[in-house]
Amino acid sequence: MAKFIFVTGGVTxxxxxxxxxxxLAKLLQARGIRTTxxxxxxxxxxxxxxxxxxxxxxxxVTEDGAETDLDLGHYERFLNDFTSQAxxxxxxxxxxxxxxxxxxxxxxxxxxxxxxxxxxEIKRRMLLLGKDDKYDIVITEIGGTVGDIEGLPFIEAVRxxxxxxxxxxxxxxxxxxxxxxxxAKELKTKPTQHSVKLMSENGVHPDILVCRxxxxxxxxxxxxxxxxxxxxxxxxxxxxxASTIYEVPLMMLREKLDVITLKKLNITNYNExxxxxxxxxxxxxxxxxxxxxxxxxxxxxxxQDAYKxxxxxxxxxxxxxxxxxxxxxxxxxxxxxxxVAEKLDGLDGLLVAPGFGxxxxxxxxxxxxxxxxxxxxxxxxxxxxxxxxxxxxxNVLGLADAHSTEMNQRTPYPVINMMEEQKxxxxxxxxMRLGAYPCEIKEGSLASKIYETTHISERHRHRYEFNNDFxxxxxxxxxxxxxxxxxxxxVEIIELQNHPFFIxxxxxxxxxxxxxxxxxLFVHFVTASKKYNEKRTSFKNPLMQSELI
Ligand code: GLN
Numbered sequence: 001m002a003k004f005i006f007v008t009g010g011v012t013x014x015x016x017x018x019x020x021x022x023x024l025a026k027l028l029q030a031r032g033i034r035t036t037x038x039x040x041x042x043x044x045x046x047x048x049x050x051x052x053x054x055x056x057x058x059x060x061v062t063e064d065g066a067e068t069d070l071d072l073g074h075y076e077r078f079l080n081d082f083t084s085q086a087x088x089x090x091x092x093x094x095x096x097x098x099x100x101x102x103x104x105x106x107x108x109x110x111x112x113x114x115x116x117x118x119x120x121e122i123k124r125r126m127l128l129l130g131k132d133d134k135y136d137i138v139i140t141e142i143g144g145t146v147g148d149i150e151g152l153p154f155i156e157a158v159r160x161x162x163x164x165x166x167x168x169x170x171x172x173x174x175x176x177x178x179x180x181x182x183x184a185k186e187l188k189t190k191p192t193q194h195s196v197k198l199m200s201e202n203g204v205h206p207d208i209l210v211c212r213x214x215x216x217x218x219x220x221x222x223x224x225x226x227x228x229x230x231x232x233x234x235x236x237x238x239x240x241x242a243s244t245i246y247e248v249p250l251m252m253l254r255e256k257l258d259v260i261t262l263k264k265l266n267i268t269n270y271n272e273x274x275x276x277x278x279x280x281x282x283x284x285x286x287x288x289x290x291x292x293x294x295x296x297x298x299x300x301x302x303x304q305d306a307y308k309x310x311x312x313x314x315x316x317x318x319x320x321x322x323x324x325x326x327x328x329x330x331x332x333x334x335x336x337x338x339x340v341a342e343k344l345d346g347l348d349g350l351l352v353a354p355g356f357g358x359x360x361x362x363x364x365x366x367x368x369x370x371x372x373x374x375x376x377x378x379x380x381x382x383x384x385x386x387x388x389x390x391x392x393x394x395n396v397l398g399l400a401d402a403h404s405t406e407m408n409q410r411t412p413y414p415v416i417n418m419m420e421e422q423k424x425x426x427x428x429x430x431x432m433r434l435g436a437y438p439c440e441i442k443e444g445s446l447a448s449k450i451y452e453t454t455h456i457s458e459r460h461r462h463r464y465e466f467n468n469d470f471x472x473x474x475x476x477x478x479x480x481x482x483x484x485x486x487x488x489x490x491v492e493i494i495e496l497q498n499h500p501f502f503i504x505x506x507x508x509x510x511x512x513x514x515x516x517x518x519x520x521l522f523v524h525f526v527t528a529s530k531k532y533n534e535k536r537t538s539f540k541n542p543l544m545q546s547e548l549i
Contacts, residue, residue, distance in 0.1 A: 330343065
């Protein structure tokens with residue numbers, strides 16, 4: 001049986017619990033301790049798949065096709081390890097299980113209650129990943145903030161486990177905020193004291209406090225926090241603001257978060273942390289030798305979290321290229337034939353993002369046309385690939401009003417169509433084509449050069465697909481299906497011949513990009529954008545070229 005660490009948050013949301021949990025996991029992993037992380041979310045949706053990205057940011061899809069919280073993306077990017085459905089549990093899923101069991105008669109006439117039935121189900125799931133000797137440590141991040149009504153059953157479950165498990169097998173890390181009051185020129189510990197008091201009222205006592213702060217915590221402050229919150233002074237960990245989330249594991253290493261964790265869990269058999277690859281990545285990230293500007297066209301561009309994995313993939317791919325990737329938002333709703341050149345001026349690459357629904361579609365198609373005609377590197381993901389197909393259908397093949405049936409059911413040329421097995425599905429939650437599927441790549445294609453193999457597996461989340469009735473027509477005109485799922489015939493990759501870099505994928509390569517394994521498509525897209533930038537800037541101003549070196 002593994003040991004268990006629970007990470008809770010207090011005072012306010014957005015303190016970065018997910019990053020702290022992932023950083024601690026990274027440090028433990030770097031010391032040779034097999035660690036995984038899971039997220040328990042107190043909301044009632046069964047999974048975040050039906051949540052608007054404005055509500056909850058991106059929906060992260062795992063290999064096994066679970067639609068999960070975006071924190072799982074951080075876990076994978078940090079640990080370079082896959083998570084699964086078991087790593088993300090919501091109140092909705094807990095209740096669904098308990099209610100289904102009640103309907104089956106599993107409770108034998110008993111009144112089904114939050115305590116013990118809901119808490120028992122929470123505990124069962126909290127312990128699940130620790131059962132089969134795959135991990136030495138399971139870290140559970142509890143979503144929300146202590147004191148939230150909906151979070152109470154989760155805190156109660158932690159209380160029970162703290163009591164049930166051997167003392168050295170269970171640890172609670174509480175993340176809080178130490179605000180700095182400018183007027184008083186002082187760091188204030190009271191909100192943290194209150195937060196710990198609230199935890200104590202619920203019967204849970206934190207072992208370690210990770211304190212988010214804008215100012216360094218001196219020993220005096222640390223002592224005060226320790227004394228009033230009843231933890232050892234060495235268990236008060238400073239978590240200063242970082243320039244990048246990838247710096248946080250090293251900051252936590254300096255603060256000895258891993259050492260105190262291991263001590264409390266009575267783990268004595270561990271190595272010196274091996275973070276060589278991580279540090280190489282960080283160095284490249286911090287000291288880039290060149291810079292490119294990529295335009296991101298999407299529907300939720302005001303919201304950073306909506307395209308989290310894409311933005312992180314650019315960070316990984318940028319570091320690999322020793323190049324700073326500046327991602328700028330492009331509002332497709334305001335693009336038309338007249339202003340497209342001006343709107344895309346200054347870009348070295350164009351990424352059309354995944355999405356649903358018809359808003360801003362025509363602007364996207366115009367932007368794709370510009371990229372195709374002007375040799376601007378283009379990368380379309382899911383909906384972005386579908387836009388490239390529609391654009392090519394309309395403007396190269398002359399299929400007037402070609403469209404996806406998602407946006408126009410009566411289009412005369414449904415070049416993007418709903419998948420057959422999707423047609424009979426009525427429910428929305430968890431019913432798309434989800435998770436990892438294999439794809440076979442055509443030899444000699446751009447995709448095969450990028451992946452350096454002909455067999456890959458990538459993750460999906462879509463209902464519509466390239467309509468194979470049109471395939472021959474497209475291929476004859478120069479847009480080829482360079483990646484296909486052999487079993488179903490679904491087109492996975494399209495690319496243009498006679499263009500420096502024009503590729504669209506039906507899947508989501510951003511979901512598998514990690515610090516130690518950047519997604520090849522992103523890496524090559526950045527490389528292509530670098531080349532474009534060199535040409536663009538030397539053409540505009542030959543003197544500027546020197547700046548790039
Ligand atoms: N709306 C499109 C589909 O369902 C694209 C989905 C996506 O971009 N994830 O096929």
